[in-house]
Amino acid sequence: MKFGARNQVTATVEELVEGGVMCQVKLGQVDASAGMSSVMTLESARDLDLKPGDRVRVVVKAIHVLLVKD
Amino acid sequence: MKFGARNQVTATVEELVEGGVMCQVKLGQVDASAGMSSVMTLESARDLDLKPGDRVRVVVKAIHVLLVKD
Amino acid sequence: MKFGARNQVTATVEELVEGGVMCQVKLGQVDASAGMSSVMTLESARDLDLKPGDRVRVVVKAIHVLLVKD
Amino acid sequence: MKFGARNQVTATVEELVEGGVMCQVKLGQVDASAGMSSVMTLESARDLDLKPGDRVRVVVKAIHVLLVKD
Amino acid sequence: MKFGARNQVTATVEELVEGGVMCQVKLGQVDASAGMSSVMTLESARDLDLKPGDRVRVVVKAIHVLLVKD
Protein backbone atom coordinates (compact mmCIF):
# COMPACT_ATOMS: atom_id res chain seq x y z
CA MET A 1 0.00 0.00 0.00
CA LYS A 2 1.41 3.36 -1.06
CA PHE A 3 0.49 6.86 0.11
CA GLY A 4 0.48 10.02 -1.99
CA ALA A 5 2.48 11.97 0.58
CA ARG A 6 6.16 12.88 0.80
CA ASN A 7 6.58 12.49 4.55
CA GLN A 8 6.20 9.10 6.18
CA VAL A 9 7.75 7.68 9.33
CA THR A 10 6.92 4.89 11.72
CA ALA A 11 6.23 5.74 15.34
CA THR A 12 4.92 4.29 18.57
CA VAL A 13 1.83 5.58 20.35
CA GLU A 14 2.80 6.80 23.80
CA GLU A 15 -0.29 8.48 25.18
CA LEU A 16 -3.82 9.42 24.20
CA VAL A 17 -5.45 12.59 25.50
CA GLU A 18 -9.21 12.42 24.91
CA GLY A 19 -11.48 15.46 24.74
CA GLY A 20 -15.17 15.66 23.93
CA VAL A 21 -14.67 15.56 20.15
CA MET A 22 -10.94 15.42 19.44
CA CYS A 23 -8.14 13.16 20.60
CA GLN A 24 -4.44 14.00 20.75
CA VAL A 25 -2.19 11.02 20.10
CA LYS A 26 1.35 11.51 21.39
CA LEU A 27 3.99 9.59 19.49
CA GLY A 28 7.53 8.50 20.17
CA GLN A 29 9.51 8.33 16.97
CA VAL A 30 11.97 5.55 16.33
CA ASP A 31 14.66 7.55 14.59
CA ALA A 32 14.29 10.92 16.22
CA SER A 33 14.71 12.25 19.70
CA ALA A 34 11.74 14.60 19.46
CA GLY A 35 8.21 13.39 20.11
CA MET A 36 5.39 14.04 17.70
CA SER A 37 1.62 14.49 18.00
CA SER A 38 -1.40 13.86 15.82
CA VAL A 39 -4.87 15.24 16.43
CA MET A 40 -7.89 13.41 15.04
CA THR A 41 -11.52 12.91 16.03
CA LEU A 42 -12.09 10.69 19.04
CA GLU A 43 -14.15 8.55 16.69
CA SER A 44 -11.16 7.99 14.39
CA ALA A 45 -8.92 7.15 17.33
CA ARG A 46 -11.44 4.54 18.46
CA ASP A 47 -11.80 3.14 14.94
CA LEU A 48 -8.03 2.65 14.90
CA ASP A 49 -8.28 1.18 18.41
CA LEU A 50 -5.14 3.15 19.32
CA LYS A 51 -3.40 2.36 22.59
CA PRO A 52 0.07 2.99 24.01
CA GLY A 53 2.65 0.73 22.41
CA ASP A 54 0.87 0.51 19.04
CA ARG A 55 3.06 0.93 15.98
CA VAL A 56 1.60 3.43 13.52
CA ARG A 57 2.57 4.96 10.22
CA VAL A 58 2.74 8.76 10.33
CA VAL A 59 1.79 10.44 7.04
CA VAL A 60 2.05 14.19 6.26
CA LYS A 61 1.54 15.80 2.87
CA ALA A 62 4.44 18.11 1.93
CA ILE A 63 2.06 21.04 1.52
CA HIS A 64 1.33 21.00 5.24
CA VAL A 65 4.99 21.35 6.20
CA LEU A 66 6.06 24.90 7.11
CA LEU A 67 9.73 25.84 6.94
CA VAL A 68 11.22 28.56 9.12
CA LYS A 69 14.71 29.96 8.66
CA ASP A 70 16.65 32.01 11.19
CA MET B 1 10.45 32.39 19.46
CA LYS B 2 7.82 29.72 20.03
CA PHE B 3 5.45 28.06 17.57
CA GLY B 4 1.92 26.89 18.26
CA ALA B 5 2.54 23.47 16.74
CA ARG B 6 3.29 20.08 18.27
CA ASN B 7 5.76 18.86 15.65
CA GLN B 8 9.08 20.59 15.19
CA VAL B 9 12.41 19.27 13.99
CA THR B 10 15.51 20.78 12.51
CA ALA B 11 16.57 19.72 9.03
CA THR B 12 18.96 20.57 6.22
CA VAL B 13 17.81 21.66 2.78
CA GLU B 14 19.08 19.18 0.21
CA GLU B 15 17.45 20.17 -3.04
CA LEU B 16 14.94 22.62 -4.46
CA VAL B 17 12.65 21.66 -7.32
CA GLU B 18 11.11 24.78 -8.84
CA GLY B 19 7.88 24.82 -10.83
CA GLY B 20 5.97 27.76 -12.26
CA VAL B 21 4.20 28.60 -8.99
CA MET B 22 5.24 26.06 -6.39
CA CYS B 23 8.60 24.86 -5.10
CA GLN B 24 9.37 21.50 -3.46
CA VAL B 25 12.09 21.69 -0.84
CA LYS B 26 13.69 18.32 -0.11
CA LEU B 27 15.07 17.98 3.39
CA GLY B 28 17.51 15.67 5.09
CA GLN B 29 16.65 15.21 8.71
CA VAL B 30 19.31 15.10 11.36
CA ASP B 31 17.83 12.46 13.61
CA ALA B 32 16.00 10.32 11.10
CA SER B 33 17.02 8.19 8.15
CA ALA B 34 14.04 9.22 6.03
CA GLY B 35 14.03 12.41 4.00
CA MET B 36 11.22 14.93 4.21
CA SER B 37 9.70 17.44 1.83
CA SER B 38 7.90 20.75 2.09
CA VAL B 39 5.96 22.43 -0.68
CA MET B 40 5.53 26.22 -0.65
CA THR B 41 5.13 28.96 -3.24
CA LEU B 42 8.23 29.75 -5.25
CA GLU B 43 7.87 33.25 -3.87
CA SER B 44 8.13 32.00 -0.28
CA ALA B 45 11.16 29.88 -1.13
CA ARG B 46 12.85 32.95 -2.58
CA ASP B 47 11.89 35.07 0.42
CA LEU B 48 13.59 32.50 2.64
CA ASP B 49 16.50 32.47 0.17
CA LEU B 50 16.63 28.68 0.56
CA LYS B 51 19.60 26.81 -0.82
CA PRO B 52 21.14 23.36 -0.26
CA GLY B 53 22.92 23.18 3.07
CA ASP B 54 20.64 25.68 4.83
CA ARG B 55 19.45 24.70 8.28
CA VAL B 56 15.70 25.13 8.67
CA ARG B 57 13.11 24.51 11.32
CA VAL B 58 10.33 22.18 10.17
CA VAL B 59 6.94 22.93 11.74
CA VAL B 60 3.77 20.83 11.37
CA LYS B 61 0.53 21.31 13.27
CA ALA B 62 -0.71 18.06 14.88
CA ILE B 63 -3.99 18.32 13.02
CA HIS B 64 -2.17 17.75 9.72
CA VAL B 65 -0.66 14.47 10.85
CA LEU B 66 -2.52 11.36 9.64
CA LEU B 67 -2.00 8.07 11.45
CA VAL B 68 -2.39 4.72 9.73
CA LYS B 69 -2.44 1.40 11.55
CA ASP B 70 -1.96 -2.02 9.97
CA MET C 1 -5.06 -1.18 7.30
CA LYS C 2 -7.00 1.60 8.96
CA PHE C 3 -6.75 5.37 8.53
CA GLY C 4 -7.25 8.03 11.18
CA ALA C 5 -9.62 10.04 9.01
CA ARG C 6 -13.40 10.30 8.90
CA ASN C 7 -13.81 10.59 5.14
CA GLN C 8 -12.87 7.71 2.89
CA VAL C 9 -14.19 6.68 -0.49
CA THR C 10 -12.92 4.60 -3.35
CA ALA C 11 -12.44 6.25 -6.72
CA THR C 12 -10.96 5.72 -10.16
CA VAL C 13 -8.17 7.86 -11.59
CA GLU C 14 -9.41 9.56 -14.75
CA GLU C 15 -6.70 11.99 -15.71
CA LEU C 16 -3.36 13.31 -14.52
CA VAL C 17 -2.35 16.91 -15.15
CA GLU C 18 1.39 17.31 -14.55
CA GLY C 19 3.08 20.60 -13.71
CA GLY C 20 6.69 21.30 -12.83
CA VAL C 21 6.29 20.36 -9.16
CA MET C 22 2.66 19.43 -8.56
CA CYS C 23 0.29 16.98 -10.19
CA GLN C 24 -3.51 17.15 -10.22
CA VAL C 25 -5.19 13.77 -10.22
CA LYS C 26 -8.78 13.87 -11.45
CA LEU C 27 -10.99 11.18 -10.02
CA GLY C 28 -14.30 9.65 -10.98
CA GLN C 29 -16.16 8.47 -7.94
CA VAL C 30 -18.05 5.23 -7.96
CA ASP C 31 -21.03 6.27 -5.88
CA ALA C 32 -21.31 9.93 -6.77
CA SER C 33 -22.05 11.83 -9.92
CA ALA C 34 -19.52 14.59 -9.18
CA GLY C 35 -15.84 14.19 -9.96
CA MET C 36 -13.13 14.87 -7.40
CA SER C 37 -9.53 16.03 -7.54
CA SER C 38 -6.40 15.53 -5.48
CA VAL C 39 -3.23 17.59 -5.77
CA MET C 40 0.09 16.07 -4.68
CA THR C 41 3.72 16.43 -5.71
CA LEU C 42 4.63 14.99 -9.09
CA GLU C 43 7.07 12.83 -7.15
CA SER C 44 4.28 11.30 -5.06
CA ALA C 45 2.17 10.68 -8.15
CA ARG C 46 5.09 8.83 -9.72
CA ASP C 47 5.73 6.85 -6.55
CA LEU C 48 2.13 5.70 -6.65
CA ASP C 49 2.57 5.03 -10.38
CA LEU C 50 -0.87 6.54 -10.95
CA LYS C 51 -2.50 6.11 -14.33
CA PRO C 52 -6.07 6.40 -15.65
CA GLY C 53 -8.18 3.44 -14.58
CA ASP C 54 -6.32 2.88 -11.29
CA ARG C 55 -8.49 2.30 -8.26
CA VAL C 56 -7.45 4.48 -5.33
CA ARG C 57 -8.63 5.13 -1.81
CA VAL C 58 -9.46 8.79 -1.17
CA VAL C 59 -8.77 9.94 2.40
CA VAL C 60 -9.69 13.35 3.88
CA LYS C 61 -9.41 14.34 7.54
CA ALA C 62 -12.66 15.89 8.86
CA ILE C 63 -10.84 19.04 9.89
CA HIS C 64 -10.20 19.88 6.23
CA VAL C 65 -13.86 19.76 5.32
CA LEU C 66 -15.57 23.15 5.09
CA LEU C 67 -19.33 23.37 5.36
CA VAL C 68 -21.33 26.15 3.74
CA LYS C 69 -25.00 26.78 4.41
CA ASP C 70 -27.35 28.90 2.30
CA MET D 1 -21.42 32.00 -5.67
CA LYS D 2 -18.38 30.00 -6.70
CA PHE D 3 -15.71 28.34 -4.55
CA GLY D 4 -12.03 27.97 -5.39
CA ALA D 5 -12.02 24.28 -4.57
CA ARG D 6 -12.18 21.17 -6.74
CA ASN D 7 -14.34 19.04 -4.46
CA GLN D 8 -17.91 20.03 -3.72
CA VAL D 9 -20.92 17.93 -2.87
CA THR D 10 -24.21 18.54 -1.15
CA ALA D 11 -25.00 16.66 2.01
CA THR D 12 -27.44 16.49 4.90
CA VAL D 13 -26.45 17.08 8.52
CA GLU D 14 -27.21 13.95 10.53
CA GLU D 15 -25.72 14.56 13.93
CA LEU D 16 -23.65 17.10 15.85
CA VAL D 17 -21.18 16.03 18.50
CA GLU D 18 -20.20 19.01 20.61
CA GLY D 19 -16.99 19.25 22.64
CA GLY D 20 -15.61 22.15 24.65
CA VAL D 21 -14.08 23.91 21.63
CA MET D 22 -14.72 21.77 18.55
CA CYS D 23 -17.82 20.27 17.01
CA GLN D 24 -18.01 17.23 14.74
CA VAL D 25 -20.77 17.42 12.16
CA LYS D 26 -21.75 14.03 10.74
CA LEU D 27 -23.12 14.15 7.24
CA GLY D 28 -25.15 11.81 5.09
CA GLN D 29 -24.31 12.26 1.45
CA VAL D 30 -26.98 12.18 -1.20
CA ASP D 31 -25.10 10.36 -3.91
CA ALA D 32 -22.84 8.11 -1.87
CA SER D 33 -23.38 5.31 0.56
CA ALA D 34 -20.59 6.37 2.92
CA GLY D 35 -21.11 9.06 5.54
CA MET D 36 -18.79 12.05 5.89
CA SER D 37 -17.70 14.28 8.75
CA SER D 38 -16.53 17.84 9.17
CA VAL D 39 -14.86 19.27 12.25
CA MET D 40 -15.11 23.00 12.97
CA THR D 41 -15.18 25.21 16.05
CA LEU D 42 -18.34 25.03 18.11
CA GLU D 43 -18.61 28.75 17.44
CA SER D 44 -18.72 28.20 13.68
CA ALA D 45 -21.30 25.44 14.06
CA ARG D 46 -23.49 27.81 16.04
CA ASP D 47 -22.98 30.62 13.53
CA LEU D 48 -24.22 28.26 10.84
CA ASP D 49 -27.04 27.24 13.19
CA LEU D 50 -26.51 23.64 12.06
CA LYS D 51 -29.08 21.03 13.00
CA PRO D 52 -29.97 17.54 11.76
CA GLY D 53 -31.76 17.69 8.44
CA ASP D 54 -29.99 20.85 7.24
CA ARG D 55 -28.71 20.79 3.68
CA VAL D 56 -25.10 21.97 3.45
CA ARG D 57 -22.51 22.36 0.76
CA VAL D 58 -19.33 20.37 1.48
CA VAL D 59 -16.15 22.01 0.14
CA VAL D 60 -12.65 20.47 0.15
CA LYS D 61 -9.57 21.89 -1.56
CA ALA D 62 -7.81 19.27 -3.73
CA ILE D 63 -4.58 19.76 -1.82
CA HIS D 64 -6.19 18.22 1.29
CA VAL D 65 -7.12 15.01 -0.49
CA LEU D 66 -4.74 12.10 0.12
CA LEU D 67 -4.71 9.21 -2.32
CA VAL D 68 -3.71 5.69 -1.26
CA LYS D 69 -3.10 2.85 -3.70
CA ASP D 70 -2.94 -0.86 -2.86
CA MET E 1 -24.67 32.11 2.70
CA LYS E 2 -22.62 31.24 5.76
CA PHE E 3 -19.24 29.52 6.03
CA GLY E 4 -18.09 27.18 8.77
CA ALA E 5 -14.81 29.03 9.25
CA ARG E 6 -13.69 31.59 11.81
CA ASN E 7 -11.61 33.77 9.50
CA GLN E 8 -13.24 35.72 6.70
CA VAL E 9 -12.26 38.94 5.02
CA THR E 10 -13.00 40.60 1.74
CA ALA E 11 -10.14 41.32 -0.63
CA THR E 12 -9.36 42.41 -4.16
CA VAL E 13 -7.49 40.23 -6.67
CA GLU E 14 -4.31 42.00 -7.71
CA GLU E 15 -2.40 39.48 -9.76
CA LEU E 16 -2.56 35.88 -10.92
CA VAL E 17 0.59 33.81 -11.35
CA GLU E 18 -0.20 30.70 -13.39
CA GLY E 19 1.86 27.53 -13.31
CA GLY E 20 1.24 24.21 -15.02
CA VAL E 21 -1.15 22.93 -12.34
CA MET E 22 -1.43 25.56 -9.62
CA CYS E 23 -2.24 29.25 -9.63
CA GLN E 24 -1.20 31.82 -7.03
CA VAL E 25 -3.74 34.60 -6.54
CA LYS E 26 -2.26 37.72 -4.95
CA LEU E 27 -4.73 39.75 -2.96
CA GLY E 28 -4.87 43.28 -1.67
CA GLN E 29 -6.84 43.49 1.52
CA VAL E 30 -9.16 46.36 2.21
CA ASP E 31 -8.53 46.80 5.90
CA ALA E 32 -4.90 45.72 6.14
CA SER E 33 -1.66 47.00 4.78
CA ALA E 34 -0.21 43.56 4.13
CA GLY E 35 -1.03 41.64 0.97
CA MET E 36 -2.29 38.07 1.06
CA SER E 37 -2.06 35.10 -1.27
CA SER E 38 -4.15 32.04 -2.05
CA VAL E 39 -2.97 29.02 -4.01
CA MET E 40 -5.51 26.85 -5.81
CA THR E 41 -5.56 24.70 -8.93
CA LEU E 42 -5.45 26.57 -12.21
CA GLU E 43 -8.74 24.86 -12.96
CA SER E 44 -10.38 26.39 -9.89
CA ALA E 45 -9.00 29.82 -10.74
CA ARG E 46 -10.53 29.53 -14.20
CA ASP E 47 -13.83 28.29 -12.82
CA LEU E 48 -13.94 31.41 -10.65
CA ASP E 49 -12.91 33.43 -13.70
CA LEU E 50 -10.58 35.42 -11.45
CA LYS E 51 -9.00 38.60 -12.79
CA PRO E 52 -7.35 41.66 -11.26
CA GLY E 53 -9.90 43.93 -9.61
CA ASP E 54 -12.31 41.13 -8.69
CA ARG E 55 -13.73 41.26 -5.18
CA VAL E 56 -13.43 37.92 -3.40
CA ARG E 57 -14.25 36.53 0.00
CA VAL E 58 -11.20 35.04 1.73
CA VAL E 59 -12.02 32.08 4.01
CA VAL E 60 -9.58 30.30 6.35
CA LYS E 61 -10.49 27.66 8.92
CA ALA E 62 -9.06 28.46 12.37
CA ILE E 63 -7.25 25.14 12.48
CA HIS E 64 -5.03 26.27 9.59
CA VAL E 65 -3.84 29.37 11.45
CA LEU E 66 -0.43 29.06 13.13
CA LEU E 67 0.49 31.42 15.95
CA VAL E 68 4.09 32.35 16.73
CA LYS E 69 5.17 34.24 19.83
CA ASP E 70 8.49 35.97 20.36
Place this chain on the structure above:
Amino acid sequence: MKFGARNQVTATVEELVEGGVMCQVKLGQVDASAGMSSVMTLESARDLDLKPGDRVRVVVKAIHVLLVKD
Protein backbone atom coordinates in the same frame (compact mmCIF):
# COMPACT_ATOMS: atom_id res chain seq x y z
CA MET F 1 13.48 34.70 11.36
CA LYS F 2 11.55 34.09 8.15
CA PHE F 3 8.53 31.89 7.50
CA GLY F 4 7.77 29.96 4.33
CA ALA F 5 4.22 31.26 4.15
CA ARG F 6 2.59 34.03 2.11
CA ASN F 7 0.21 35.31 4.76
CA GLN F 8 1.53 36.93 7.92
CA VAL F 9 0.01 39.55 10.17
CA THR F 10 0.51 40.63 13.74
CA ALA F 11 -2.40 40.35 16.14
CA THR F 12 -3.31 40.57 19.81
CA VAL F 13 -4.69 37.65 21.79
CA GLU F 14 -8.13 38.59 23.11
CA GLU F 15 -9.53 35.42 24.60
CA LEU F 16 -8.70 31.75 25.05
CA VAL F 17 -11.42 29.12 25.01
CA GLU F 18 -10.05 25.87 26.43
CA GLY F 19 -11.54 22.44 25.71
CA GLY F 20 -10.29 19.02 26.74
CA VAL F 21 -7.76 18.74 23.90
CA MET F 22 -8.01 21.85 21.75
CA CYS F 23 -7.86 25.56 22.49
CA GLN F 24 -9.39 28.36 20.42
CA VAL F 25 -7.40 31.58 20.53
CA LYS F 26 -9.41 34.63 19.53
CA LEU F 27 -7.39 37.42 18.02
CA GLY F 28 -7.92 41.10 17.44
CA GLN F 29 -6.08 42.25 14.37
CA VAL F 30 -4.30 45.55 14.28
CA ASP F 31 -5.06 46.55 10.73
CA ALA F 32 -8.44 44.98 10.23
CA SER F 33 -11.83 45.38 11.75
CA ALA F 34 -12.63 41.68 11.71
CA GLY F 35 -11.42 39.37 14.47
CA MET F 36 -9.57 36.16 13.72
CA SER F 37 -9.23 32.80 15.43
CA SER F 38 -6.62 30.06 15.62
CA VAL F 39 -7.21 26.56 16.94
CA MET F 40 -4.30 24.57 18.35
CA THR F 41 -3.81 21.89 20.99
CA LEU F 42 -4.20 23.04 24.57
CA GLU F 43 -0.64 21.83 25.02
CA SER F 44 0.66 24.20 22.34
CA ALA F 45 -1.29 27.11 23.82
CA ARG F 46 0.32 26.43 27.18
CA ASP F 47 3.77 26.09 25.62
CA LEU F 48 3.28 29.53 24.12
CA ASP F 49 1.96 30.70 27.49
CA LEU F 50 -0.73 32.65 25.62
CA LYS F 51 -2.81 35.16 27.52
CA PRO F 52 -5.02 38.12 26.56
CA GLY F 53 -2.92 41.08 25.47
CA ASP F 54 -0.08 39.00 24.05
CA ARG F 55 1.22 40.06 20.66
CA VAL F 56 1.49 37.12 18.25
CA ARG F 57 2.47 36.58 14.66
CA VAL F 58 -0.29 34.95 12.62
CA VAL F 59 1.01 32.67 9.83
CA VAL F 60 -1.12 30.98 7.14
CA LYS F 61 0.20 29.10 4.12
CA ALA F 62 -1.41 30.30 0.87
CA ILE F 63 -2.64 26.79 0.10
CA HIS F 64 -4.97 26.95 3.12
CA VAL F 65 -6.70 30.08 1.86
CA LEU F 66 -10.03 29.48 0.09
CA LEU F 67 -11.40 32.14 -2.23
CA VAL F 68 -15.11 32.55 -2.87
CA LYS F 69 -16.56 34.79 -5.58
CA ASP F 70 -20.16 35.96 -5.81
